[in-house]
Amino acid sequence: MHPAYSVILFTTSSGAGYGLLFWVSIALMTGDMPHTHWSFFFTFALAVALITFGLLASTFHLGHPERAWRALSQWRSSWLSREGVTALATYLPVGLLGLLSLLKITTGAEPFLALLCAMGAVATVWCTGMIYASLRTIKEWNLTLVPVVYLALGAASGGLLMGLMTSIFGGQNRWQGAATLLALGVVLVLKLVYYRHIDSDDGAYTAAQALGMGTKSIRQIDPPHTRPNYVMREMGYDVARRHALRLRWLGLLCLIAIPLVSILLGMMAGLPMLFPYLVAVITAAIGLMLERWLFFAEATHVAMLYYGAPRA
Amino acid sequence: MTCLPKTTDKKLGLVIDLDICVGCHACVTSCKEWNTGGYSAPLSDFDPYGAEPDGAWLNRVHSYEIDNDHWKGTVHFPRSCLHCEDAACVTVCPTGASFKRASDGIVLVNPDTCIGCKLCSWACPYGAREYDQDDGVMKKCTLCVDRIYNETLPEEDRQPACVRACPTGARAFGDLGDPASAVSQSVEERGGFNLLEEFGYKPVNKYLPPRKGSDHAPAVPTTPAKTTGAPIEKLFAWADRALSR
Ligand code: SF4
Ligand code: SF4
Ligand code: SF4
Numbered sequence: 255m256h257p258a259y260s261v262i263l264f265t266t267s268s269g270a271g272y273g274l275l276f277w278v279s280i281a282l283m284t285g286d287m288p289h290t291h292w293s294f295f296f297t298f299a300l301a302v303a304l305i306t307f308g309l310l311a312s313t314f315h316l317g318h319p320e321r322a323w324r325a326l327s328q329w330r331s332s333w334l335s336r337e338g339v340t341a342l343a344t345y346l347p348v349g350l351l352g353l354l355s356l357l358k359i360t361t362g363a364e365p366f367l368a369l370l371c372a373m374g375a376v377a378t379v380w381c382t383g384m385i386y387a388s389l390r391t392i393k394e395w396n397l398t399l400v401p402v403v404y405l406a407l408g409a410a411s412g413g414l415l416m417g418l419m420t421s422i423f424g425g426q427n428r429w430q431g432a433a434t435l436l437a438l439g440v441v442l443v444l445k446l447v448y449y450r451h452i453d454s455d456d457g458a459y460t461a462a463q464a465l466g467m468g469t470k471s472i473r474q475i476d477p478p479h480t481r482p483n484y485v486m487r488e489m490g491y492d493v494a495r496r497h498a499l500r501l502r503w504l505g506l507l508c509l510i511a512i513p514l515v516s517i518l519l520g521m522m523a524g525l526p527m528l529f530p531y532l533v534a535v536i537t538a539a540i541g542l543m544l545e546r547w548l549f550f551a552e553a554t555h556v557a558m559l560y561y562g563a564p565r566a
Numbered sequence: 567m568t569c570l571p572k573t574t575d576k577k578l579g580l581v582i583d584l585d586i587c588v589g590c591h592a593c594v595t596s597c598k599e600w601n602t603g604g605y606s607a608p609l610s611d612f613d614p615y616g617a618e619p620d621g622a623w624l625n626r627v628h629s630y631e632i633d634n635d636h637w638k639g640t641v642h643f644p645r646s647c648l649h650c651e652d653a654a655c656v657t658v659c660p661t662g663a664s665f666k667r668a669s670d671g672i673v674l675v676n677p678d679t680c681i682g683c684k685l686c687s688w689a690c691p692y693g694a695r696e697y698d699q700d701d702g703v704m705k706k707c708t709l710c711v712d713r714i715y716n717e718t719l720p721e722e723d724r725q726p727a728c729v730r731a732c733p734t735g736a737r738a739f740g741d742l743g744d745p746a747s748a749v750s751q752s753v754e755e756r757g758g759f760n761l762l763e764e765f766g767y768k769p770v771n772k773y774l775p776p777r778k779g780s781d782h783a784p785a786v787p788t789t790p791a792k793t794t795g796a797p798i799e800k801l802f803a804w805a806d807r808a809l810s811r
Pocket of ligand 3: 597598706729
């Protein structure tokens with residue numbers, strides 16, 4: 255599948271934003287970050303900014319961004335619509351909590367609002383993953399693992415940002431570091447399982463099934479059009495296997511290995527955590543982009559059976 | 567709205583005969599010609615006469631060399647929306663712009679509400695939907711819905727443009743939900759099949775397989791005809807020998 259940059263930007267940015275929203279809400283609920291402190295407000299605001307930037311980026315690839323509101327209507331059948339609904343619904347508790355924090359008002363409802371924010375974050379990221387996982391036409395996406403990976407990546411990237419913000423504001427953080435390291439470990443395991451799975455799956459459908467004939471061989475002798483059309487450009491994106499393997503390792507190195515090592519070294523040396531988290535956030539951002547780019551570039555579409563793919 | 571109707575009153579669709587399609591692309595160009603002036607905005611083209619022509623078309627014709635267990639040959643293969651019964655292209659649509667009509671089963675896109683998110687094209691296993699960069703909406707075969715019910719057209723023209731244009735009659739239009747219809751009958755007789763049956767979208771359009779070469783090849787005698795031993799034959803045999811010395 256063609257890796258559209260707006261979609262890569264949208265899913266990584268909003269994923270990290272929702273991850274951060276999740277952690278900061280949890281911190282409020284556990285009492286680690288009182289909502290009347292600036293550390294809370296700015297961390298919360300960063301989450302909202304990333305989410306909003308991501309959602310705006312997602313409308314860049316629409317043919318008619320001004321009609322985007324229509325996408326809220328078909329939640330009965332469409333995961334894309336559900337994502338829109340959950341994203342919008344999450345803005346309600348987010349807006350309220352943000353306002354209370356900005357005005358330093360305490361009402362007692364904050365933990366409840368924080369719970370709604372955390373739930374909204376999880377639900378929205380799950381829907382994002384399900385948009386892809388629900389497409390039976392793309393075997394690399396049509397897996398329960400896909401939304402789970404989206405959640406884990408959100409937790410890991412949001413956790414790194416949370417660590418960075420906490421170290422900037424010098425707040426205390428009893429469990430955040432451990433939770434982030436754990437999330438990074440989970441991502442590593444899930445991605446290795448994912449890569450193993452897609453490498454071992456040649457695809458259930460053949461060109462002979464697509465054409466209903468050609469049990470021995472099928473050769474395209476005349477293409478239907480002289481230059482690639484929309485279908486070929488969108489679904490026929492092909493990344494060389496060797497190239498993809500190298501990018502996979504580079505992605506995991508940037509996304510998992512360097513942040514893990516950087517944070518662990520910082521913790522063991524008892525250094526101020528600002529620098530280790532800064533390194534971790536920057537490399538993880540690069541790693542996340544690589545991961546998402548590959549998620550698209552390595553995905554193959556059944557329609558390519560009509561354009562010479564033997565299996566899909 | 568993007569939930570699919572449980573059943574449709576009719577199952578209008580096409581039956582495409584792969585035995586007689588000659589790959590002339592007449593259906594492709596007539597489809598473009600009709601639909602570019604149809605109910606949606608024109609099917610736009612970019613650089614149509616240049617080196618990188620690119621545009622939205624609703625029907626494409628491939629040509630393959632096929633080797634099957636019993637026969638081998640060139641097959642021209644038209645490909646357009648199959649108006650599937652279980653069409654996920656409809657259910658994934660977030661806006662309700664994609665829909666399947668309960669009355670006749672035609673799958674359509676409303677060009678006034680489509681946001682151009684392209685998700686429906688990802689959900690189609692047949693590559694039947696093409697995005698129109700110019701209009702920013704998705705385009706697909708409409709089964710010429712603006713012809714088949716169009717009472718301003720003469721009766722014989724109330725057929726899809728591609729069906730009317732095909733010089734060999736390789737495309738037929740009708741109700742595949744009615745077992746007595748001509749299209750259903752031909753599917754029955756010729757062993758019409760579904761594309762990618764295993765995928766499970768239950769396409770309405772059917773394809774008729776190429777006839778096997780041996781079905782209509784002239785019979786070739788396997789043993790030479792016996793000689794009768796008549797004097798005239800002996801004379802010719804003698805002449806043949808004498809002349810070939
Ligand atoms: S052929 Fe593709 S676009 Fe047409 S109904 Fe089936 S899935 Fe939808
Ligand atoms: S491109 Fe248009 S018709 Fe297709 S899923 Fe998106 S809104 Fe629906
Ligand atoms: S039925 Fe109409 S829209 Fe569909 S392929 Fe034929 S000419 Fe094109």
